[in-house]
Amino acid sequence: MAISWIVQVAREPATRECIVLSCKVAAIAMPILAVSGVSLGYLLGRGRGRWLSLLDFLVTLPLVFPPIATGFLLLLALGRRSVLGIWLKQTLGVEMIFSFWGVVLAACIAGLPLIVKQVQAAVRRETLRLVETALVLGKSPLTIIFRVILPSLKTSIAIGLSLAFARSLGEVGVTLMLGGNIAGRTNTISLEVYNAVFTGEYDRAFVLVALLGFVSLVLILLTRHLARH
Numbered sequence: 522m523a524i525s526w527i528v529q530v531a532r533e534p535a536t537r538e539c540i541v542l543s544c545k546v547a548a549i550a551m552p553i554l555a556v557s558g559v560s561l562g563y564l565l566g567r568g569r570g571r572w573l574s575l576l577d578f579l580v581t582l583p584l585v586f587p588p589i590a591t592g593f594l595l596l597l598a599l600g601r602r603s604v605l606g607i608w609l610k611q612t613l614g615v616e617m618i619f620s621f622w623g624v625v626l627a628a629c630i631a632g633l634p635l636i637v638k639q640v641q642a643a644v645r646r647e648t649l650r651l652v653e654t655a656l657v658l659g660k661s662p663l664t665i666i667f668r669v670i671l672p673s674l675k676t677s678i679a680i681g682l683s684l685a686f687a688r689s690l691g692e693v694g695v696t697l698m699l700g701g702n703i704a705g706r707t708n709t710i711s712l713e714v715y716n717a718v719f720t721g722e723y724d725r726a727f728v729l730v731a732l733l734g735f736v737s738l739v740l741i742l743l744t745r746h747l748a749r750h
Contacts, residue, residue, distance in 0.1 A: 530728045538705050539713035539729070542624075546709065547686060550628040554636055554685050557629070559678060562640025563670065567649055583695075584634045591630065592698025599623075599699070623699030624707050631692040632685030639681035640674055648673045680747050683740045690736065 530536060565577050583591055599606045599617040609615045617623045651673055655665045671678075693711050700707030708716060710729050717726035 530724050533725065535704070535713065535716075536725055536728065539708050539710050540732070542621075542706075542708065543690060543710045546621075546624050546628050547689065549625050550632065550689055551682060551686060553625075553629055554632050554689075555678065555682060558633055558636030558681060558685065559640055559671075559674065561633075562637045562677075562681075563644050563648075563674075565637065566641040566644025567652075580637050581634050583630050588631070588692065588694025589698065590694075592627070592695040595626070595630070595695065596698045599626075618699060619701035619703060619707065621700075621707065623701075624696055624709060627692055627695040627699050628689035630695055632689040635684040635688055636678070636681030639677040639684070643674050643677035676747050680744045683744050683747075687737055687740045691733065 531540075561576070561580060565573060565580070596618060597603065599609070601607070601610070601616065601618060606617065609617060615622055617626060648670060651669050652665055655669045660669070690709075691711050692709075693715070696702075696707070696709055696712060700709075700712075702708050702712050702716070704716075710733060714726050714729045714733075717723070717729065
């Protein structure tokens, strides 16, 4: 009885649309996070200096700065009347505010610090020593990247991506500011929980919360398994 009720609620258009949208956002955001997170994590892990400290501060800021405030600043920076917003529209034909790409950006901003910090710590702990050894042995840069750096970071990358995925899936503040919570276009699972509660549709809210809880549990078990091995 309970399973049939869950399936019935999950088949509702509003429920299905927000799940599909969140999957599309994740499909685009995760590769971006993998490339940018590993690159920034390696750069910050091996370097020192004033500019790298500033970059580290900017990357870490979304972890401690209120998401709604971060979203507001991005709204000002990427709005239709801002210099950057006008450039993106005229050059690339992309509007970030109240669009799908704004939701993708919100997911990337929310998840980026988690993968960067994982990779950064691993680089400082052991990867630099392996790179130095490979350089002494005369290995080429490409060999060092694909045979030394990436294999040594694979566990940290997997854990960081898992945490980033969970964080981006639960993001609300930045997504609300950039996406606007437009039904069928920018309302992710987390925003749809709010919408369902606001309209009194507690059954749909419960199903979506249960889905988020299940995904979170799987990711926690995955990260624990990776950390042990």
